[in-house]
Amino acid sequence: MARYDYACEQCGVFEVIRPIDAPIHEPTCATCGGAARRVYAPPAVTSPRSALRRARDAAEASAHEPTVLPRMPTPPRHDHPPNPLHARLPRP
Numbered sequence: 001m002a003r004y005d006y007a008c009e010q011c012g013v014f015e016v017i018r019p020i021d022a023p024i025h026e027p028t029c030a031t032c033g034g035a036a037r038r039v040y041a042p043p044a045v046t047s048p049r050s051a052l053r054r055a056r057d058a059a060e061a062s063a064h065e066p067t068v069l070p071r072m073p074t075p076p077r078h079d080h081p082p083n084p085l086h087a088r089l090p091r092p
């Protein structure tokens, strides 16, 4: 299923959810029954570049002003027991 935005000139934007392979037809407004036109919006995609930039900025900031913690951080909790097969892996 895909979500499509349509706009009625009198009632505003509304959305239509239909299968992605359904034939395209212009729906009518559910409120007034008038004609509606498709509204296109940019996809909600985050840029990996911005995540990279945030990580680089955080690394740069911590290099000049390291974060001082009031106490030792607690180690992460493991919810599952370690895999016994890992003991048979070759060691350096």
Ligand SMILES: [Zn+2]
Residues within 6 Å of the ligand: 008, 009, 010, 011, 012, 029, 030, 031, 032, 033, 034
């Ligand atoms: Zn309408």
